Amino acid sequence: xxxxxxxxxxxxxxxxxxxxxxxxxxxxxxxxxxxxxxxxxxxxxxxxxxxxxxxxxxxxxxxxxxxxxxxxxxxxxxxxxxxxxxxxxxxxxxxxxxxxxxxxxxxxxxxxxxxxxxxxxxxxxxxxxxxxxxxxxxxxxxxxxxxxxxxxxxxxxxxxxxxxxxxxxxxxxxxxxxxxxxxxxxxxxxxxxxxxxxxxxxxxxxxxxxxxxxxxxxxxxxxxxxxxxxxxxxxxxxxxxxxxxxxxxxxxxxxxxxxxxxxxxxxxxxxxxxxxxxxxxxxxxxxxxxx
Amino acid sequence: xxxxxxxxxxxxxxxxxxxxxxxxxxxxxxxxxxxxxxxxxxxxxxxxxxxxxxxxxxxxxxxxxxxxxxxxxxxxxxxxxxxxxxxxxxxxxxxxxxxxxxxxxxxxxxxxxxxxxxxxxxxxxxxxxxxxxxxxxxxxxxxxxxxxxxxxxxxxxxxxxxxxxxxxxxxxxxxxxxxxxxxxxxxxxxxxxxxxxxxxxxxxxxxxxxxxxxxxxxxxxxxxxxxxxxxxxxxxxxxxxxxxxxxxxxxxxxxxxxxxxxxxxxxxxxxxxxxxxxxxxxxxxxxxxxx
Numbered sequence: 186x187x188x189x190x191x192x193x194x195x196x197x198x199x200x201x202x203x204x205x206x207x208x209x210x211x212x213x214x215x216x217x218x219x220x221x222x223x224x225x226x227x228x229x230x231x232x233x234x235x236x237x238x239x240x241x242x243x244x245x246x247x248x249x250x251x252x253x254x255x256x257x258x259x260x261x262x263x264x265x266x267x268x269x270x271x272x273x274x275x276x277x278x279x280x281x282x283x284x285x286x287x288x289x290x291x292x293x294x295x296x297x298x299x300x301x302x303x304x305x306x307x308x309x310x311x312x313x314x315x316x317x318x319x320x321x322x323x324x325x326x327x328x329x330x331x332x333x334x335x336x337x338x339x340x341x342x343x344x345x346x347x348x349x350x351x352x353x354x355x356x357x358x359x360x361x362x363x364x365x366x367x368x369x370x371x372x373x374x375x376x377x378x379x380x381x382x383x384x385x386x387x388x389x390x391x392x393x394x395x396x397x398x399x400x401x402x403x404x405x406x407x408x409x410x411x412x413x414x415x416x417x418x419x420x421x422x423x424x425x426x427x428x429x430x431x432x433x434x435x436x437x438x439x440x441x442x443x444x445x446x447x448x449x450x451x452x453x454x455x456x457x458x459x460x461x462x463x464x465x466x467x468x469x470x471x472x473x474x475x476x
Numbered sequence: 477x478x479x480x481x482x483x484x485x486x487x488x489x490x491x492x493x494x495x496x497x498x499x500x501x502x503x504x505x506x507x508x509x510x511x512x513x514x515x516x517x518x519x520x521x522x523x524x525x526x527x528x529x530x531x532x533x534x535x536x537x538x539x540x541x542x543x544x545x546x547x548x549x550x551x552x553x554x555x556x557x558x559x560x561x562x563x564x565x566x567x568x569x570x571x572x573x574x575x576x577x578x579x580x581x582x583x584x585x586x587x588x589x590x591x592x593x594x595x596x597x598x599x600x601x602x603x604x605x606x607x608x609x610x611x612x613x614x615x616x617x618x619x620x621x622x623x624x625x626x627x628x629x630x631x632x633x634x635x636x637x638x639x640x641x642x643x644x645x646x647x648x649x650x651x652x653x654x655x656x657x658x659x660x661x662x663x664x665x666x667x668x669x670x671x672x673x674x675x676x677x678x679x680x681x682x683x684x685x686x687x688x689x690x691x692x693x694x695x696x697x698x699x700x701x702x703x704x705x706x707x708x709x710x711x712x713x714x715x716x717x718x719x720x721x722x723x724x725x726x727x728x729x730x731x732x733x734x735x736x737x738x739x740x741x742x743x744x745x746x747x748x749x750x751x752x753x754x755x756x757x758x759x760x761x762x763x764x765x766x767x
Contacts, residue, residue, distance in 0.1 A: 306620055318704075322618065329597055329706020331744060336703045339740055341696075344634055352738030405632075412627045413609075413704045415620020447643030449630055453622060 186226055187289060187469035188212060188219060188248045190264035190314075195226035196470045197234050197241070202299060206233040207467060214266030223276055243283040246272065247292030247473035251332060257286055264314070287476050289469050290335065291326050294319025296472025297420045297462055305417035308410040309335075309462075312403060313423035314363040318410060326476075338362065342405060357409075361402025363425060369395035378425050399425070400432065404439035411455055422462035433461050477517055478580060478760035479503060479510060479539045481555035481605075486517035487761045488525050488532070493590060497524040498758060505557030514567055534574040537563065538583030538764035542623065548577055555605070578767050580760050581626065582617050585610025587763025588711045588753055596708035599626075599701040600753075603694060604714035605654040609701060617767075629653065633696060648700075652693025654716060660686035669716050690716070691723065695730035702746055713753035724752050 186195040189212060197206040208229040213222050223246070231238045250262025257273020273284040287295075294309035298321045309319040316338030320327040327334055338358030339351045346355020347368065359365055366377040370391040373380060377395070384392035407419050421433065437456045444451040462468055477486040480503060488497040499520040504513050514537070522529045541553025548564020564575040578586075585600035589612045600610040607629030611618040618625055629649030630642045637646020638659065650656055657668040661682040664671060668686070675683035698710050712724065728747045735742040753759055 306618070320705075322613075327597070327613065327705070330708040330749075331706055333703065333744060334706040336706075340700055340703050342633055345636075351740035353734070353741070409631055409704070412624065412631050413700070414611075414618070415622055415625040415627075417621040443644070449642035450644070453624060458621075 186223060186244060186246045186473055187292065187467070188223065188246060188265060189289065189469075190249070193222050193226055194467050194470045195230055196467050196474060197230045198471065198474045202471075202475060204467065204471065206230050207470075208233060212265060216267060216270050219265055219267060219270065219272070220275055220279065223272075224279055227280055227282070238280055238282065241282055243285065244276070244280070245285045245287065245292070245473035245476045246276075247287050247289040247469040247476075248272070249289050252286050252288050253332075254286055257284065259286060285473075285476060287326075287473055288319070288332070289473075290317050291319045291328070292472035292476060293422055293462075293469035294321045294420075294472065295324070295326055295475055296468030296470065297321075297422060297466070298324055298472075299475055300466060300468055300471055301418075301420065301460065301462075303418050303420070303460075306414060308414055308416040308419045310403070310406050310410065310419055310421050311423040312361065312363075312399075312421060312425035316358040316362040316402075316406070318406070320414060320416070337406060337409060340409070357402055357406055360398040361406060362399075365398065365402070366395045366425075369398060378428060382428060382431060396435075400435035401439055403432070404436045404443070407436065407440060407455055407459060408443070408450070411453055411458060416458065418460055419458050420460050420462055422466075422468065426461055427464055433459070477514060477535060477537045477764055478583065478758070479514065479537060479556060480580065480760075481540070484513050484517055485758050485761045486521055487758050487765060488521045489762065489765045493762075493766060495758065495762065497521050498761075499524060503556060507558060507561050510556055510558060510561065510563070511566055511570065514563075515570055518571055518573070529571055529573065532573055534576065535567070535571070536576050536578065536583070536764035536767045537567075538578050538580040538760040538767075539563070540580050543577050543579045544623075545577055548575065550577060576764075576767060578617075578764055579610075579623070580764075581608050582610045582619070583763035583767060584713055584753075584760035585612045585711075585763065586615070586617055586766055587759035587761065588612075588713060588757070589615055589763075590766055591757060591759055591762055592709075592711065592751065592753075594709050594711070594751075597705060599705055599707040599710045601694070601697050601701065601710055601712050602714040603652065603654075603690075603712060603716035607649040607653040607693075607697070609697070611705060611707075628697060628700060631700070648693055648697055651689040652697060653690075656689065656693070657686045657716075660689060669719060673719060673722060687726075691726035692730055694723070695727045695734070698727065698731060698746055698750060699734070699741070702744055702749060707749065709751055710749050711751050711753055713757075713759065717752055718755055724750070 193212045251260045276284045290311045307321045318335035341355045343355035347359045349356040440455040484503045542551045581602045598612045609626035632646045634646035638650045640647040731746040
């Protein structure tokens with residue numbers, strides 16, 4: 186199950202890891218809202234598979250915020266109205282099932298590796314409201330020491346860049362994220378990604394600057410992930426990937442432009458490593474279930 | 477064995493991974509020089525352990541340059557005078573032993589994890605002539621797709637920074653490396669690290685700027701490694717670590733200064749993750765042997 190700010194997506198996997206049922210619900214925020222949304226999703230999957238809830242072996246949940254996997258606790262998941270919730274224990278109590286939690290981006294990375302049949306090292310770049318990455322080595326996520334693996338959004342890349350809410354300046358997230366689009370192009374409203382390309386085509390200078398920053402910033406993320414981790418594949422996911430070929434082709438063209446100026450980068454074949462998560466892919470839900 | 481630009485260090489390990497003999501030789505450059513240096517090191521270890529060369533189970537070699545482990549070939553190791561050398565096959569022919577090669581920084585990361593008894597994820601930051609990192613997860617190095625894991629020296633962090641030989645501008649290696657010291661402080665000669673602190677204390681403005689850039693750049697590397705990989709420990713190695721407490725304390729103080737301005741960074745406990753490789757540690761030789 187993937188519990189996101191606006192929707193919750195859940196899949197039932199058979200023992201071979203194949204998706205046998207899918208459901209998608211509006212996420213209700215807050216403790217009671219999240220719990221009842223999760224219960225409703227599990228009930229719907231039981232109905233869709235002609236089984237009872239007790240037939241499921243376990244439930245894996247991908248969710249934003251800071252996740253303590255051992256304790257089964259979610260913290261600071263503000264976009265779903267949760268500051269602190271022992272989600273695993275409370276959902277286990279309501280359903281009788283074993284519940285495990287994971288960071289939604291890590292879950293999406295695991296799911297992308299599985300659904301796209303990618304072996305070796307995969308870096309998953311999540312271009313969403315925020316910016317972060319997940320890392321999977323031969324199907325196994327790299328979790329790190331403090332649960333901050335892949336928090337590349339808060340790496341400064343320009344001493345003269347914009348202040349970031351994290352307290353630093355010129356972080357990657359200040360140029361390549363949904364929140365960056367809002368800053369550079371306030372006229373785009375709460376969901377600027379949905380109307381950005383129309384405004385670019387209409388010649389809006391702020392929208393154009395926001396889009397160019399996004400493309401260059403996302404290309405910087407790909408370069409960073411390749412130099413730090415040398416992944417076989419960089420998969421671009423997150424809501425902003427729905428900007429489609431103009432975003433992805435822009436990222437590839439930027440990487441190729443850099444390669445043309447740097448023999449070192451040219452040898453790395455940056456552009457050739459980039460793939461895109463399919464627009465309807467339930468990667469995070471699948472990854473959470475596999476986890 | 478660790479074949480470096482000026483010296484070659486070799487250790488004999490017992491089956492439990494304990495160092496039972498050590499030798500250190502001047503490295504002679506070029507194909508014949510490197511081969512005869514390696515043979516001499518193996519002979520010395522055999523004598524020191526009262527064994528014959530044929531008693532060694534295998535030889536692992538850490539060496540700079542681009543390493544093709546499967547083919548046993550070293551390329552572009554210019555500081556030891558090698559452009560292309562099938563070192564594994566040629567040394568096997570001379571010694572009758574099985575030879576494996578690894579990148580020297582990766583070998584040092586493996587050896588540091590072993591000698592310092594570090595479990596979990598280790599990022600090894602090599603502050604040498606160049607700048608790069610090695611990554612080890614529970615004793616196993618992360619190798620990546622194209623053998624460029626940890627090439628963080630060529631990540632640009634300042635659009636207005638100095639041109640880098642790689643073709644980009646403002647790369648981390650242009651501020652935090654031995655080659656950067658030479659650029660900022662040409663008066664320091666060929667081995668600026670050895671005389672840098674004396675010049676700083678004497679008030680040399682170029683030496684001071686070079687040292688401050690080194691400290692800030694190295695701190696940036698620690699932040700980068702933590703945000704990308706979330707390692708339990710960042711071990712600082714490479715020749716510049718011999719600058720000692722003033723370098724390491726400077727890095728820690730810089731990280732603590734950033735944490736004071738960013739609650740996000742403060743939670744990551746960057747400074748507390750930093751450790752230093754002991755000045756006489758044969759980490760790369762040990763790591764190559766374990767590999």
